[in-house]
Amino acid sequence: MNVPNLLVKGFRYFLRCSRSGVIFLIRSVLGLPYPISVKRREMKKIPPGDGPETFDQPEAIEINHARMTHLASLGLPLAGKRVLDVGCGVGHLAQFFVNRSCEVVCVDARPENIARLRQLYPDLEAHVANVETEPLLRFGTFDIVFSYGLLYHLESPLAALRNIVPVCHEMLLLETMVCDHTLPILRIEDETKTFSQALRGIGCRPSPSYLMLVLNRVGFEFVYAPKTRPEHRDFKFQWRSNLDSWRNNHPLRCIFIASKTKLQNPNLVDVLL
Numbered sequence: 692m693n694v695p696n697l698l699v700k701g702f703r704y705f706l707r708c709s710r711s712g713v714i715f716l717i718r719s720v721l722g723l724p725y726p727i728s729v730k731r732r733e734m735k736k737i738p739p740g741d742g743p744e745t746f747d748q749p750e751a752i753e754i755n756h757a758r759m760t761h762l763a764s765l766g767l768p769l770a771g772k773r774v775l776d777v778g779c780g781v782g783h784l785a786q787f788f789v790n791r792s793c794e795v796v797c798v799d800a801r802p803e804n805i806a807r808l809r810q811l812y813p814d815l816e817a818h819v820a821n822v823e824t825e826p827l828l829r830f831g832t833f834d835i836v837f838s839y840g841l842l843y844h845l846e847s848p849l850a851a852l853r854n855i856v857p858v859c860h861e862m863l864l865l866e867t868m869v870c871d872h873t874l875p876i877l878r879i880e881d882e883t884k885t886f887s888q889a890l891r892g893i894g895c896r897p898s899p900s901y902l903m904l905v906l907n908r909v910g911f912e913f914v915y916a917p918k919t920r921p922e923h924r925d926f927k928f929q930w931r932s933n934l935d936s937w938r939n940n941h942p943l944r945c946i947f948i949a950s951k952t953k954l955q956n957p958n959l960v961d962v963l964l
């Protein structure tokens with residue numbers, strides 16, 4: 692292979708490996724001082740997304756089935772508990788707890804989702820509240836806080852977790868998208884206006900270590916990971932510590948059980964060192 696070909700190949704490889712690196716290089720040549728790769732975006736110009744019907748799409752039904760079958764398989768003592776479902780959407784997942792004779796309270800920041808929940812499940816107690824800014828204590832206290840699919844749609848996940856701690860007596864059941872890294876890192880991501888997404892267009896992708904650090908420091912002495920993963924492609928991936936939050940066209944997701952007391956459960960691994 693001749694030298695120009697080699698150079699072209701090398702440059703292509705560099706482009707593939709390091710898009711933000713290339714942007715930084717170009718901007719450095721232009722005299723710009725920081726390694727920034729953020730494009731301008733105006734929230735007003737982002738098209739409206741899907742409404743509450745988004746919770747009934749086939750993909751949502753598929754992942755809901757996988758997540759709740761997995762939760763049932765963990766053998767946690769959930770029957771008859773008082774449960775807060777934070778970021779409940781239209782209340783589909785709360786049915787898992789209703790079917791186990793739990794006393795369930797649902798909270799979501801979008802009035803449209805709560806209105807739809809009330810049509811679908813008129814007996815379910817539900818409230819509109821932003822978990823990042825409005826105290827959850829006004830809804831009482833709970834044995835279990837359930838939060839699947841919410842955390843990565845928050846711009847301030849730490850504020851939300853601090854809000855959850857005082858209302859939670861026993862366990863927080865947490866499912867979230869993550870970014871693949873060993874350090875405690877929080878990636879910030881743009882999101883659409885669809886009703887299952889971030890409220891104001893900014894979400895986050897925490898690394899598992901970020902979650903461990905924050906869950907422990909805000910008040911959960913014990914944090915566990917299930918030994919098994921839900922039977923769904925979003926949960927089945929190898930760790931690479933490369934900051935990915937998507938791989939092979941699907942998001943990377945994890946489940947954690949944060950607890951105020953030590954749990955003796957053969958299906959869980961204590962993940963704090």
Ligand SMILES: C[S@@+](CC[C@H](N)C(=O)[O-])C[C@H]1O[C@@H](n2cnc3c(N)ncnc32)[C@H](O)[C@@H]1O
Nearest residue numbers: 778779780799800801821822823839840887890
């Ligand atoms: C992906 S959906 C998850 C719904 C349901 N938990 C599930 O897993 O199917 C995320 C939900 O969180 C709600 N949400 C987003 N930001 C919120 C906030 N700051 N406070 C409360 N709910 C929020 C959205 O309106 C949406 O209904």
